[in-house]
Every structure is written in structure tokens, then in C-alpha cells.
Amino acid sequence: MKKFLVLACVVLSFCIVSAQEIITDRVNDIVVEGNNITSSEFIIVRSGLTVGMKLTSEDMKQAIKSLYSTKIFYQVEIEPFEGQYGTSLRIKIKENVRINKIIIKGNKKVKEKELLDSLKIQAxxxxxxxxxxxxxxxxRDYYHKKGFLNVELKDSVGDVSEESSVNLYYQVKENESVRVKKIEIFGNFKITDKKIKSIIKTKEKAFLQDGLFKEDxxxxxxxxxxxAIKDNGYPDAVLDSVVFKYSFDNKFMFVNIYVTxxxxxxxxxxxxSGNDFASNKEIERRIAFKKNMSYSQTLMDKTISSIYEYYMDRGYIHVNVRSETDRINDTMNVKLNITENGLxxxxxxxxLGNEKTEDYVIRREIISKPGEIFKRNDLILSHTNLFRSGYFEDVQINPQPTDDMSKIDLAFTVKEKQTGEFNIGGSYNQTDGLTGNITIKISNLLGKGLSSSLLLEKGASLTNFSFGFTExxxxxxxxxxxxxxxxxxSDKTYYYDRRIGGSLTSGLYLSERMMTKFYARYKLEQVYTYIDFTDSQYLDSWILSQLGRKEILSEISPSIVRDS
Incomplete structure (x- = not known):
């Protein structure tokens, strides 16, 4: 038996060798013809052929296949020839030219840039x-997504340049976009077509509705x-098919949707089961459905999510909540299996990510502190505080596991934004005439969370300067x-008014979690008003009695501010 197997293997090996016809026992040389852009060295290496190798017909097939796979060539031929010192190989290729530009013409309703950006093949x-x-x-697909199902396209290739590149032209005839005339759903006995149509994006052509059909x-x-059907008690519902019908002029579409x-x-x-920390009543409060309601996967997902939130707000970040359903006739009994794990x-x-802002400026906005129990709600408030500071355009929070399963690290990755503002403006009105102004505001000065502002305003009858600083x-x-x-x-028609002053503001949190602060502002101001007495006949006697003297005014104003 063993002798027979050995004999069979020898015969099989002989057949395989015979099938691979030997072209030459040794390749003496390899030459490349027809290449203008691609180097001969690259072509020879990519072919897998080498000088000195024993060449079979299978080697030649693989070499041609490998060169075609580069997509650089549209024609590849390999032929042996007898040279001065033996058999050599000639690789004859014809290169594909490169695309210089893709030019789209005839497009009116879709911008050329949109079309070019949608292409995977580029110049x-x-x-x-x-x-x-x-x-x-x-x-064509991009036009279909935009609702132009009747678009017509023709392409052409320009002349080859000296750099072996060509322009590729596409002539577009957009035609009219197809409008949806009617949508019908067949097989839905529980939900009306009207209700389904109200929740989908594709709309029928009607008053204030364009009825444009977009594939995506x-x-x-x-x-x-x-x-929607599944959430009304049919978890096994399937969408069988969609049939599109068109009007005789291809301007309108009739959509028939078949469901089971x-x-x-x-x-x-x-x-x-499994809830040791939370009572059954606490879990039941978070169940979004009631007995005998139509089965809904959305309500199931909402229930699971609510239970997760309850546990994670109390430090059980590793909690696992699984739902199982048991079908009995038309009833779906639900099992909620909770694995609390530890705090x-x-x-x-x-x-991470802060290049300008100091770490402590970020840390003071974070409610969660090392050593405390992890609470999801604190993380949400910390995220809100960092955004509310106005220093960052993006904030990412990533819990990271440690070697101790009962402890986690919190990585806050921020992306800073420009916090400075510089404005130059001007205005004109009959009272103050032509006025120019310069405003400078910095809300994260030196990366320390300080804010400062400067206002310079000057006009024909107006001067205004102010400087503010906040810690x-x-x-x-x-x-x-x-x-x-x-x-x-302010230099008015009948009098001149000057005000010099300043203010001190102090505020503190009444509730950090509710983002509510109490502010108290004290303002001290010197007011001086002067009148040209040649115009005094136009003013009231009480006003005259107040003019021409300096007064010191002070004011205290409390306020409560909630940042929503």
C-alpha cells in the first residue's frame, strides 16, 4: 500500500511539472520596452522575474498578473527571445496615462466641488x-442621492499632454428631479400610513413639501x-420589498412598501434578579413599560438605560444589566438580570490636550475628585462646567481602568479655542455724530482663567474709556x-456731562450643582455736569439747580444669576 502511495505521488508531481511548461533553464537577461513614466527597475521587480532563474509558463502568467494589478498598465506582454548569451525576456508594456483634471460640465443644480469631493478616484x-x-x-450615485434619478452622463478623454496626462470630461444633463407622488405601506394593520408618513424623511409632493426623493x-x-412597527408589538416584523413605479414622463414616483x-x-x-444594592421598587420606578402594553424594543432599551444611569450615579460603574424575554402565547415576559459588581x-x-490653559484652571471646574466614589452625574456637571468656561471647543472624558478593579482614572482631553477678541467699529447718529470704537476682550488671560476687557470709544461729542478685570x-x-x-x-447741545468711576464685584456659588451664583456690585461715581448759560432759557429750573456742581454717587446692587 505504501509503495502504491509513493508511486502515486511521483506520478502526480510529474504531471504538475509537465503542466508548468519549462521555457528555459536559465534567464540570461530581462529588458523592458514601452515605459515612459515607470522605471524599468520597478517593472522587473514587480514582475517577480530575475536573471538566472528557471522560467516556467506559470512564472510568466504570475508576472503578467502582478504587473496588471498595479493598474499602471493597460497592456502587458512577456516574450522570450534568444540573445547572444542565451535566452532573455522582453517585457512589453503600455502605460495608462494619469488624470490631470476631472472636469464636469452641464451641472446647474449640484455644485462641481460637491461632485468632485464625492469621488474616490482623484486627479x-x-x-x-x-x-x-x-x-x-x-x-450618477451622487445625483441619485440628491433626487435626480433621470440624470444622463457622457464622458470623454482629452489629448495626451507631454507629461503623459489627460483631462477627463463628464457632460451632465440633470433633467428634472423625481418627486414622490404617493407612498403606500402594505401589510401594516396596526399603524396607519398617515402616522408612518409623519415620522419618515421622504415626503409626498404637497403644499410646502417638495417631495424630493433622496436615496440615502x-x-x-x-x-x-x-x-415603528416593531415598537407597536411586532418584534418579528420584516420589510419584504419596495417597489418603485413612475409616471409616463418620469417626473413622479409611486413608492409601494411591503411589510409582514x-x-x-x-x-x-x-x-x-441580582439587585442587592437597589430595591425592587427602585428598579421598578425605572421600567418604562407596563403590563399588557404593546411590546416595544425602544421601551426595553430605555428601561435598561435608566437602570444603568441609576447605578452609575451611585458609583457602580461596572454594573451589568441584561434583559431576557420569555414568549408565552402572545405575552412577552421580561427578566432583568443585574450584576452590580463593586463600587x-x-x-x-x-x-490632556491643554497647551495654554493651566492644569489647575481645568481641575477646579471638575466636580469629581480623587478618592471619591465615581458618579456619572458629577461627570456630566464637570463636562458642562468646562464648556461653560468658554476656553474649550471640545471636551472628552474617558474612564480608564487601573490594576485595581475598584479604582478608575478619569482622563479629561480638551481642545482649546481662541479666547481673545479684537473689534474695530464705527457708527453715526444725530446725537453723537460719527463715532469710532476699539474693543479688546481676553477671557483666559495667561492661561490662568483671568478675564480682561478694554473699550476705547471716541466721537465728535462722545468719549468713552473703560477697563475691566475679573478673577x-x-x-x-x-x-x-x-x-x-x-x-x-458727553457733549450735548445744551450741556456737558462727565462721569468718572469704578466698581467692585464679588460673587460666590449658592449652588454649584445648580450653577447658581450670588453677586454683589458696588459702584462709586463722580458726576460733573456743566451748562453754557447762554442756552439756560431752554432748560427747566430744577435741571438748572443740579448743574454746575460735582457729585459723588455710590450704589450697591445685589443679583442672583443662574447659568442654564
Whole structure:
């Protein structure tokens, strides 16, 4: 038996060798012809052929296949020839030219930039029949997504330049976009067509509705329709098919959607297990459905999410909530299996991404502290505080596991934004005439969270200067301290008014979690009003009695501010 197997293997090996015809026992040389752009060295290396190798017909097939796979060549031939010192190989190729520009003409309702950005093949790549076909399809698909289902396209290739590149032209005839005349859903006995049409993006042509059909939106609509049916007690519903019909002039579309609802189910009993920390009543308060309601996966997901939030707000970040359903006739009984695991404590808070803002400025906005129990709600408030500061355009929070499962690190990654503002403006009115102004505001001065502002305003009858400075955390405590000084003059028709003053502002949190602060502002101001007595006949006697003297005015104004 063994002798027979050995003999069979020898015969099989002989057949395989015979099938691979030996061209030559040794390749003496390899030459390349027809290449203008691609180097001969690259072509030889990519072919896999080498001088000195034993050449078979299979080697030649693989070499041709490998060169075609580069998409650089549209024709490859390999032929052996007898040279002075033996058999050599000649690789004859014809290169694809490169695409210099893709030019789209005839497009009126869709911008050329939009079309070019939608293409996967771009200028600079090699031109091939496949590339032309792919670009054509991508332009057509983009038009279909925009509702132009009747678009017509023609392509052409320009002359080859000295750099072996060509322009690729696409002539577009957009035609009229197709409008949806009617949408009908067949097989939905529980939900009316009217209700389904109200929740999908594709609309019928009507008053104030364009009825434009967009393929990408319709794909989303199919999911929406199916989910709506499933959420009304039909978890096994399927969307069987969609049939499109067109009017004789191809301007209107009739959409027929066929669904199968299958059996209807209602919610039954709920069994809760694994909850040692939370009582059954606490869990039941977070169940979004009631017994005998139509089964809905959305309500199931909402329930699971609510239970997760309850536990994570209390430090159980590793909690696991699984739902199981048990079908009995038309009833869907639900089992909620909770694995609480242990409490999670905050090990460390890591600040990343801040190049200008000091770490402590970020840390003071974070409510969560190392050593405390992890609470999801504190994380949300910390995220809100960092955005509310106005220093960042993006804030990402990523819990990171540690070697100790009961402890986690919190990584806050911020992306800073420009916090300075510089404005130059001007205005004109009959009272003050022509006025110019310069405003400078900095809300994160030196990266320390300080804010400062400067206003310079000057006109024919108006002068206004003010400077303000605010420290939001005085000496590291959540107490706002701010000051402002100003100088204002106004030269009216009958009198001149000058005001020099300043103010001190202090504020503190009444409730950090509710983002509510109490402010007290003290203002001290010197007022001087002067009148040209040649015009005094036009003024009231009481006003005259107040003019021509300096007064010191002071004011205290309390306020409560809630940042929503």
C-alpha cells in the first residue's frame, strides 16, 4: 500500500511539472520596452522575474498578473527571445496615462466641488476603463442621492499632454428631479400610513413639501418604518420589498412598501434578579413599560438605560444589566438580570490636550475628585462646567481602568479655542455724530482663567474709556472678584456731562450643582455736569439747580444669576 502511495505521488508531481511548461533553464537577461513614466527597475521587480532563474509558463502568467494589478498598465506582454548569451525576456508594456483634471460640465443644480469631493478616484491617479466606469457611477450615485434619478452622463478623454496626462470630461444633463407622488405601506394593520408618513424623511409632493426623493434618506426611512412597527408589538416584523413605479414622463414616483407584521406581543410580568444594592421598587420606578402594553424594543432599551444611569450615579460603574424575554402565547415576559459588581472609586484625574490653559484652571471646574466614589452625574456637571468656561471647543472624558478593579482614572482631553477678541467699529447718529470704537476682550488671560476687557470709544461729542478685570477663583476659592474703571464724557447741545468711576464685584456659588451664583456690585461715581448759560432759557429750573456742581454717587446692587 505504501509503495502504491509513493508511486502515486511521483506520478502526480510529474504531471504538475509537465503542466508548468519549462521555457528555459536559465534567464540570461530581462529588458523592458514601452515605459515612459515607470522605471524599468520597478517593472522587473514587480514582475517577480530575475536573471538566472528557471522560467516556467506559470512564472510568466504570475508576472503578467502582478504587473496588471498595479493598474499602471493597460497592456502587458512577456516574450522570450534568444540573445547572444542565451535566452532573455522582453517585457512589453503600455502605460495608462494619469488624470490631470476631472472636469464636469452641464451641472446647474449640484455644485462641481460637491461632485468632485464625492469621488474616490482623484486627479493624479492612473486612467483606466475601470476608473472611467467608477467615476461615472459615483457621479450618477451622487445625483441619485440628491433626487435626480433621470440624470444622463457622457464622458470623454482629452489629448495626451507631454507629461503623459489627460483631462477627463463628464457632460451632465440633470433633467428634472423625481418627486414622490404617493407612498403606500402594505401589510401594516396596526399603524396607519398617515402616522408612518409623519415620522419618515421622504415626503409626498404637497403644499410646502417638495417631495424630493433622496436615496440615502429613504434607506434611513426603511429602518424607521420597520422600527415603528416593531415598537407597536411586532418584534418579528420584516420589510419584504419596495417597489418603485413612475409616471409616463418620469417626473413622479409611486413608492409601494411591503411589510409582514407577524405575531403581535404584549408585555407580561417582569422578574428582577441580582439587585442587592437597589430595591425592587427602585428598579421598578425605572421600567418604562407596563403590563399588557404593546411590546416595544425602544421601551426595553430605555428601561435598561435608566437602570444603568441609576447605578452609575451611585458609583457602580461596572454594573451589568441584561434583559431576557420569555414568549408565552402572545405575552412577552421580561427578566432583568443585574450584576452590580463593586463600587468604583476615582484613583486619579488626568488632564490632556491643554497647551495654554493651566492644569489647575481645568481641575477646579471638575466636580469629581480623587478618592471619591465615581458618579456619572458629577461627570456630566464637570463636562458642562468646562464648556461653560468658554476656553474649550471640545471636551472628552474617558474612564480608564487601573490594576485595581475598584479604582478608575478619569482622563479629561480638551481642545482649546481662541479666547481673545479684537473689534474695530464705527457708527453715526444725530446725537453723537460719527463715532469710532476699539474693543479688546481676553477671557483666559495667561492661561490662568483671568478675564480682561478694554473699550476705547471716541466721537465728535462722545468719549468713552473703560477697563475691566475679573478673577473667577479668588485665591483658589470659588469666589468671583472683579473691578472696572471708566471715564465717560458727553457733549450735548445744551450741556456737558462727565462721569468718572469704578466698581467692585464679588460673587460666590449658592449652588454649584445648580450653577447658581450670588453677586454683589458696588459702584462709586463722580458726576460733573456743566451748562453754557447762554442756552439756560431752554432748560427747566430744577435741571438748572443740579448743574454746575460735582457729585459723588455710590450704589450697591445685589443679583442672583443662574447659568442654564
Amino acid at each position: 493624479g491617479e492612473f486612467l483606466s476603463d475601470y476608473a472611467r466606469f467608477k467615476i461615472m457611477n459615483e457621479i 434618506e429613504f434607506e434611513e426611512d426603511k429602518i424607521t418604518i420597520l422600527n 407584521q407577524n405575531q403581535r406581543f404584549i408585555f407580561g410580568d417582569v422578574e428582577i 468604583a472609586y476615582i484613583n486619579d484625574i488626568i488632564i 473667577p477663583y479668588l485665591m483658589g476659592y470659588p469666589i468671583v472678584a472683579g473691578t472696572e474703571v471708566y471715564y465717560r464724557t
